[in-house]
Amino acid sequence: MLLTTDAPQASPDVQSFVGKDHKLLIAGEWVAAESGKTFAVTNPANGQPLATVSEGDAADVNRAVAAARQAFESGPWHAMTPSERGKLLWKLADLLETHVEEFAEIESLDNGKPRAVAAAADIPLAVDLFRYMAGWATKIEGTTIPISVPYMPGAEFHSYTLREPIGVVGQIIPWNFPLLMAAWKLGPALATGCTVVLKVAEETPLSALRLGQLIQEAGFPAGVVNIVTGFGETAGAALAAHPDVDKIAFTGSTEVGKLIVKAAGNTNLKKITLELGGKSPNIILPDADLPAAIVGASNAIFFNHGQCCCAGSRLFVHRSQFEEVVDGVAEQASQIKLGPGMHPDAGMGPMVSQIQQERVCNYLESGFREGARAVIGGNRSDTDGYFVEPTVLVDTKPEMQVVSEEIFGPVVAAVAFDDPEELIPAANNSIYGLAAAVWTQDVSKAHRLAKQLRAGSVWINCYNVFDAALPFGGYKQSGWGREMGHEAIDLYTETKAVTLQL
Numbered sequence: 228m229l230l231t232t233d234a235p236q237a238s239p240d241v242q243s244f245v246g247k248d249h250k251l252l253i254a255g256e257w258v259a260a261e262s263g264k265t266f267a268v269t270n271p272a273n274g275q276p277l278a279t280v281s282e283g284d285a286a287d288v289n290r291a292v293a294a295a296r297q298a299f300e301s302g303p304w305h306a307m308t309p310s311e312r313g314k315l316l317w318k319l320a321d322l323l324e325t326h327v328e329e330f331a332e333i334e335s336l337d338n339g340k341p342r343a344v345a346a347a348a349d350i351p352l353a354v355d356l357f358r359y360m361a362g363w364a365t366k367i368e369g370t371t372i373p374i375s376v377p378y379m380p381g382a383e384f385h386s387y388t389l390r391e392p393i394g395v396v397g398q399i400i401p402w403n404f405p406l407l408m409a410a411w412k413l414g415p416a417l418a419t420g421c422t423v424v425l426k427v428a429e430e431t432p433l434s435a436l437r438l439g440q441l442i443q444e445a446g447f448p449a450g451v452v453n454i455v456t457g458f459g460e461t462a463g464a465a466l467a468a469h470p471d472v473d474k475i476a477f478t479g480s481t482e483v484g485k486l487i488v489k490a491a492g493n494t495n496l497k498k499i500t501l502e503l504g505g506k507s508p509n510i511i512l513p514d515a516d517l518p519a520a521i522v523g524a525s526n527a528i529f530f531n532h533g534q535c536c537c538a539g540s541r542l543f544v545h546r547s548q549f550e551e552v553v554d555g556v557a558e559q560a561s562q563i564k565l566g567p568g569m570h571p572d573a574g575m576g577p578m579v580s581q582i583q584q585e586r587v588c589n590y591l592e593s594g595f596r597e598g599a600r601a602v603i604g605g606n607r608s609d610t611d612g613y614f615v616e617p618t619v620l621v622d623t624k625p626e627m628q629v630v631s632e633e634i635f636g637p638v639v640a641a642v643a644f645d646d647p648e649e650l651i652p653a654a655n656n657s658i659y660g661l662a663a664a665v666w667t668q669d670v671s672k673a674h675r676l677a678k679q680l681r682a683g684s685v686w687i688n689c690y691n692v693f694d695a696a697l698p699f700g701g702y703k704q705s706g707w708g709r710e711m712g713h714e715a716i717d718l719y720t721e722t723k724a725v726t727l728q729l
């Protein structure tokens with residue numbers, strides 16, 4: 228199943244970008260970390276060092292927050308009209324669009340995902356997000372509100388609301404969709420007039436750093452977007468605890484999400500949005516179009532090597548069709564070619580890091596110890612890259628870790644159901660509530676289930692459908708707030724109620 232680990236080289240432009248000495252973007256300048264420290268970023272396809280980046284920490288976060296504060300309160304960004312902000316965002320989208328192949332290569336080298344997938348999904352989605360948010364810049368409106376004020380009889384008022392940018396925003400992002408997560412975060416912040424300190428994941432800092440160059444080229448004023456590379460425990464924690472940050476927008480693990488909440492509680496009660504983990508149910512009903520559902524179930528878990536917060540990692544199938552569906556998904560898995568993301572035939576690349584490969588394999592071992600069985604897959608590859616085979620597990624029980632916890636790898640637990648009445652409680656039996664899917668040809672049933680599922684996204688006869696206009700986020704411990712759509716704009720603004728006595 229594994230292709231050769233040799234892969235074509237990246238283009239000369241990408242090689243020269245990746246090989247340069249990467250710095251932090253603070254106040255419009257590329258600067259070394261104050262400590263002078265750097266760290267190595269690894270190519271997960273071969274375990275070799277890929278790049279050297281600056282190790283920013285609390286001192287650099289302080290500098291970046293000061294720059295963002297200054298840019299928010301004075302200077303050209305502060306004075307800019309909504310239309311001018313929108314134009315800059317549109318220009319950034321145009322620039323990014325002319326560099327799709329370059330970003331796809333950077334993303335593939337750094338994260339491990341297939342270059343073609345990044346070129347078809349990650350980068351175009353980021354372009355589209357910036358364009359969608361560019362449109363919002365001129366449409367952030369308050370309301371006029373008739374008021375009564377019972378204790379002031381006869382008085383007349385004119386009341387209205389303003390939606391104002393929330394201020395300096397700290398954004399902390401993960402490694403699974405490095406550029407796209409940066410876009411989801413930056414787009415609404417910039418549309419609303421906020422300024423940003425972006426802390427990218429230590430495993431995958433490169434595409435955000437290249438984006439930083441395009442942000443400068445587009446003409447965003449200095450200090451509007453500051454980018455700090457470094458570690459979560461130092462740079463990330465310093466940002467979350469910083470008293471002069473007005474909001475933290477975080478995507479990552481539920482565990483770290485809770486630390487962010489604590490840090491805000493212990494300091495300035497900054498606003499928080501969280502996009503956290505998931506263990507999403509994917510339900511195939513007996514009347515589904517089975518061939519489509521089988522392909523859909525395979526894509527639901529194996530897309531991005533299962534390193535998706537919304538991966539369809541619990542597959543519910545009626546017992547009468549269980550074998551057929553499990554065999555079908557296993558057949559799909561058997562056709563996925565594992566290989567370096569830069570290899571043109573690779574359908575699945577390596578896990579992002581050795582740590583992530585270990586995590587996934589530890590989960591598999593715990594499942595096997597408890598009696599689960601792999602119909603296909605179940606192993607890591609015997610190479611220097613961090614590959615794990617696409618895996619379909621059966622004979623699981625709800626209390627097993629492989630069923631209840633997020634694995635964040637290409638592992639699906641298939642579960643048979645008999646009684647449709649038991650299905651919804653079983654599907655909702657999770658601390659998470661990020662996504663869910665239903666495959667059925669019965670429209671009423673589809674909508675009834677969509678209503679009953681406790682999840683922020685429900686897909687019917689499809690999976691992993693994302694759009695800049697669709698809000699995305701979680702119920703329960705999958706998060707607070709939503710990304711994308713107008714809901715994201717709301718979460719980057721404060722509402723001010725203004726009242727004038729006539």
Ligand code: NAP
Nearest residue numbers: 400401427428429458459463464479480483503504536635
């Ligand atoms: P993570 O530790 O939650 O990392 C996400 C981001 O938070 C990274 O930028 C990380 O920095 C930073 N961070 C870590 N500790 C922090 C702290 N104490 N304060 C502030 N920021 C901190 O996730 P991970 O290590 O990349 O992966 C672990 C698990 O998270 C995954 O297996 C998966 O379950 C989940 N995850 C979810 C998503 C999602 O989209 N919902 C994405 C990725 C991972 P460093 O990069 O330096 O650690």
Ligand code: MG
Nearest residue numbers: 428429430459
């Ligand atoms: Mg980490």
